[in-house]
Amino acid sequence: MKLIIAIIKPFKLDEVREALADVGVAGMTVTEVKGFGRQKGQTEIYRGAEYSTNMVPKIKIEVVCDSAMSDRVVEAIQQSANTGAIGDGKIFVLDVGQAVRIRTGETDVTAL
Numbered sequence: 832m833k834l835i836i837a838i839i840k841p842f843k844l845d846e847v848r849e850a851l852a853d854v855g856v857a858g859m860t861v862t863e864v865k866g867f868g869r870q871k872g873q874t875e876i877y878r879g880a881e882y883s884t885n886m887v888p889k890i891k892i893e894v895v896c897d898s899a900m901s902d903r904v905v906e907a908i909q910q911s912a913n914t915g916a917i918g919d920g921k922i923f924v925l926d927v928g929q930a931v932r933i934r935t936g937e938t939d940v941t942a943l
């Protein structure tokens with residue numbers, strides 16, 4: 832099994848979710864996060880003064896899937912989250928040792 836972590840632009844979430852459903856992803860976790868890549872330098876006004884902030888709102892998607900479908904999941908995210916502009920995000924792929932469905936005790940791929 833693989834854990835695929837994707838950091839994407841928030842407005843791309845619906846499109847990415849649909850693309851993941853199309854390749855057979857059954858579940859995912861979504862978190863609102865902040866981060867920066869190479870773009871940095873975003874500015875914001877607070878009480879009339881301009882402040883530089885390096886932290887840009889992003890969405891983090893976590894998907895655990897069978898290793899055999901990992902490449903398809905990564906491709907679906909890369910294509911659906913892509914605008915061609917800076918800040919489109921990153922995808923990380925990690926190995927997963929174990930999964931358990933709490934309700935039934937099913938394990939590994941059958942727990943996904």
Ligand SMILES: Nc1ncnc2c1ncn2[C@@H]1O[C@H](COP(=O)(O)OP(=O)(O)OP(=O)(O)O)[C@@H](O)[C@H]1O
Pocket residue numbers: 838865866867868869870887889916917918919920921
């Ligand atoms: N090395 C990293 N480790 C963890 N998270 C990262 C890393 N790089 C980027 N991120 C996350 O991904 C988000 C988007 O990164 P971003 O797309 O700006 O990266 P980039 O390398 O500058 O690419 P681009 O040139 O396309 O902007 C960041 O806001 C941050 O949350």
